[in-house]
Amino acid sequence: MNYNGYILRLVLRILLLVALINGLIYAIYIEKSIYIFVACFLILYVGYNCYAFIKRRFIVMDDFFEAVKYRDFSRWFPEDRGPKDIRKLYTGFNEVNRTIKDINSKNEAQYVYLQKILEMVDIGIIAFNLENGDVLWSNDSFRETLDFPSFKNIRFVEKRAPEIYNVIFDSYHREPDSISIAVQNEKIKVLISDTVFQVEEDAFKLIVLQNIDNTLNKNESEAWKKLLSVMTHEIMNSIAPISSLAETLQSHLQLAIDNPKETSLDLEDVHAGVKTIKNRSEGLLKFAKTYRSLSKVTHLNLEKRRVADLFEVIKLLMQPSLDVKNITINFELKTPKLELDIDNHLIEQVLINLILNAVDACKNEREPLIRVIAEQTPNRTIVIKVYDNGTGIPPEIMENIFIPFFTSKTTGSGIGLSLCKQIMLLHKGKIIVNSKEGEGTVFSLVF
Known part of the structure; x- marks a missing residue:
């Protein structure tokens, strides 16, 4: 921008002020009162005019820098009013604002584009400040994997699930590591890796989490x-x-x-x-x-079925043989009028398999008991649970029970639980097991 006109006018004002001061000195020297009065008046006038000339421009620049300080680049300066040099100054400021707004718009578009990409991937990602725990960014996949709502600080996780906090947020996994974590009473396997990066004075930790159960x-x-x-x-x-x-x-x-x-x-x-x-x-x-x-078991014949009717059929099938063995079985419907879209034949087969396993597990108990319970969870998931008070499953074989042909029974074929799992996968559901030796086992069918 050309400031020659502005500088020239400023120099002329300063020269005029110097000349008036010299005139005042001369008037004092010759002791001419009228000249002294006129010289003083002109010095005050020119001095104030020079001060106002400079101040006006500093105010304009101060307004611009104040807007920059608060990142307000929407301010528009009038280019058609005021002295020529100020109008040029306004034009320059507006050009700076336009350039910065264009840069911000491009950066914002790139950020939204990157954010949408990261939201679409099925890998959980989170970045947080290592010092204060504030979350810089996280995607839906990360929260869904851990079954957490949106949170702004990782201390929320520490209070809600300290075990998950310790293994994910408070530990370091420089190389990709496969770990098991408990989410909603279910053990899931995840692949985790993390890294630490610096942004100016702050250190951040980036964690990548992938649920590998589905894979x-x-x-x-x-x-x-x-x-x-x-x-x-x-x-x-x-x-x-x-x-x-x-x-x-x-x-x-x-x-x-x-x-x-x-x-x-x-x-x-x-x-x-x-x-x-x-x-x-x-x-x-x-x-x-x-x-x-x-x-x-390769396709399903789905139809709507009341859970109460499903329980009634299973009870008619299983009650006589259980009565002979003096095993008590109870069917409980905690949420009334539950309905499922299922393949009746296959789900009946799953429940029969699980009940027969429960019979084997608790047949030597003094008061053998099997409970079949159906309920709807707060997130509207329907769960059917088969409890028994039997011997439980030893921890060393827990991970193998769904593997085809694996069995701990002398007369078993090793396909019962594998078949149950395959049927549930076809229904887009899952089967979960929790067991304690000497206390019993519960199999949960999650639809």
């Missing part, structure tokens, strides 16, 4: 498909020798029928062959029946 469930489902393919192959390989043996026996019998006098038939060999076929066939039949139940 594990997806991988487990894929493993099911591969497993069934392998098992089908193995069944076919086992049937082949049976078919060959049956064909051999059939040819021997046919020869004996066609030429009874010339052919000697060893009945013991025939009996042994038939017995082998029978035993192997029964084994394969049991095997096929077991694994067929797995392959069938």
Whole structure:
């Protein structure tokens, strides 16, 4: 901006003021009262005019710097009023405001763009001040993973869930680490990593959290498909020798029928062959029946079902056998008129499996008790729980109970709980287990 005109006028005013002061000195020297009075008046006038000239411009600049101090770049200075140099000053200020507003708009657009991207990812992210705990930024995925409402300071987490606070906020995970945390009485596996960064005087911690339970469930489902393919192959390989043996026996019998006098038939060999076929066939039949139940669970026939009706059917099925074993079973509907969109056959199968497991767990108790409870939680999730007061599940096998073919029973197939979990996953639900040795177990079906 060209300030030559402003400087020239200021210099002329200063020179005029100096000249008047010299005139005043001369008037005093020659002792001319009238000259002294005139010189004093002119000095005051020019001095005030010079002061007002400079002050006006400083006020304008002070207004601008005050707006900058409070980040108010919406101020607009009139470019069509006042002296020419002030109008130029206003034009310069407005240009600065426009430039800063453009920069802010671009930065804000980039921030919103980045924020939307981070909100869309299913990985939890949070950044907070290490000294005072104030949250700089967090996305919905982080709060949903931990089942927390929006919070402004991590002390909220420390008061509400100290264990989660210690393992996530108060610990350091420089390398990605897989940990288990308790959320709403459920153990979930998460992958966590963090880093510390500096912004001017403040240090911040950035935490990245990913719920890997869903990924594990997806991988487990894929493993099911591969497993069934392998098992089908193995069944076919086992049937082949049976078919060959049956064909051999059939040819021997046919020869004996066609030429009874010339052919000697060893009945013991025939009996042994038939017995082998029978035993192997029964084994394969049991095997096929077991694994067929797995392959069938690939789609659902959903229909609305009252939970009370579901309980009534299960009670009619299970009550007689439990009465014989002197096991008490109670069905409780804590929230009336509950309804579910489910595949009736499959969910009935899940409940029967869980109740049969509960029977095995508490059959040696003095007063065996099984409770089946349905309720709706405050977040409108429907939960069906199967309690027993049995021996409980040992901690060392807790993580393995849903793995296909794993069993701690001498006569178990190891597919019951795996099948239950697969059915619940198809219903977009989950199955949760909590158990204490010597106290009992509860399986929760969460819809």
